[in-house]
Amino acid sequence: NKQYDYLIVGSGLFGATFAHEMTKAGKKCLVIDKRDHSGGNIHCKKIEDINVHWYGAHIFHTNDKTLWDYVNQFAEFNRYTNSPIANYKQTFYNLPFNMNTFYKLWGSKTPSEAKAEIARQIEHLNLDEPQNLEEQALKLVGTDIYEKLIKHYTEKQWGKKATELPAFIIKRLPIRFTFDNNYFNDKYQGIPIGGYNKIIDCMLKNSDVKLDTDFFEDRAFWSSQAKKIVFTGKIDNYFDFKFGELEYRSLRYELEVHDTENFQGNAVMNFTDAETPYTRVYEHKHFEFGTQPKTVITREYPITDTKNAEPYYPINDERNMSVLKQYQQLAELESNVIFGGRLAEYRYYDMHQVIASALKKTKSELETE
């Protein structure tokens, strides 16, 4: 007497993609979410007729044509290109580090001048084996870029000195010797016209959806509703934290409505000095080339005390990875449960990656039936 084929815990991009594919294949899905809205972290709220990215800026980008076509079936995408501005003590630099940045920093007019300047700054540092994040970043980009554009921003993000952070956090730094301010290298990029909610609503339209519903408040009841469970919440929570909690970095957002048409002239501004307490300011209308009379901005503050905060970025250090391994071993024994998405896999996924992962899981699920 199980009513549904799948109970999907979490209506984020993983759960919604799974629900879409399964309902398309004729399965009955019940999607529950503890929040008062669907969409997980890509959810937008309409304020002053502007789509406000409620859980931080979301820019869709991918190199994969199949995934690009896949999302375009739910919404058309605009031509938004992410080109953040770095604000260091009120001097502005282009990101990612490129010829515009080098020209502003040193007056370099050619790629070879810029390369020579970076090489000159790295030369005397003696950093063959970087011992921490500071040394690693210095080795990659030299002193000026590190001091003005990386050091304080990273220290604010982590609430720790760069010399106390491990080198592995920074493996590569995007650096290019062209005048190209496009942050991403991917072939396809944009924001869905009409907002991300349109995609999620479309994906969930043939499922039953219950919001304000936490799986853990009555897991026996919810589990009894379906033959199988797709779990996209926190994996440590699923196993009652028996091996301890997995840690996350988090952020806090302060929203402001301004009675002006254009507040900062760009969707994303990074604050790379130590004096400014926030890391970024988003001006949401610029994601969609909005012309509304007012504007909505969000100031983003990193938080170090993450007890009751939203779990945003997994911390992939040794301790967390070994705790995760223990949970994954238990997860393998749960034959009726599919664990997927960024919380259940404790993995940072971009949107295109989480869709790819959900598509892969639905495919193997349908094949093994």
Ligand code: FDA
């Ligand atoms: P997600 O967290 O979205 O969904 C999980 C859902 O499960 C939530 O709705 C939650 O409420 C629900 N849930 C959890 N526990 C539950 C329980 N016990 N009972 C019921 N429901 C429960 N990607 C990108 O491509 N470009 C970008 O620009 C960005 N930007 C970005 C900024 C920030 C600050 C973050 C943190 C992330 C990004 N991302 C991104 C990544 C993007 O947000 C991510 O890929 C997807 O939202 C992941 O979707 P999931 O479904 O895995 O998780």
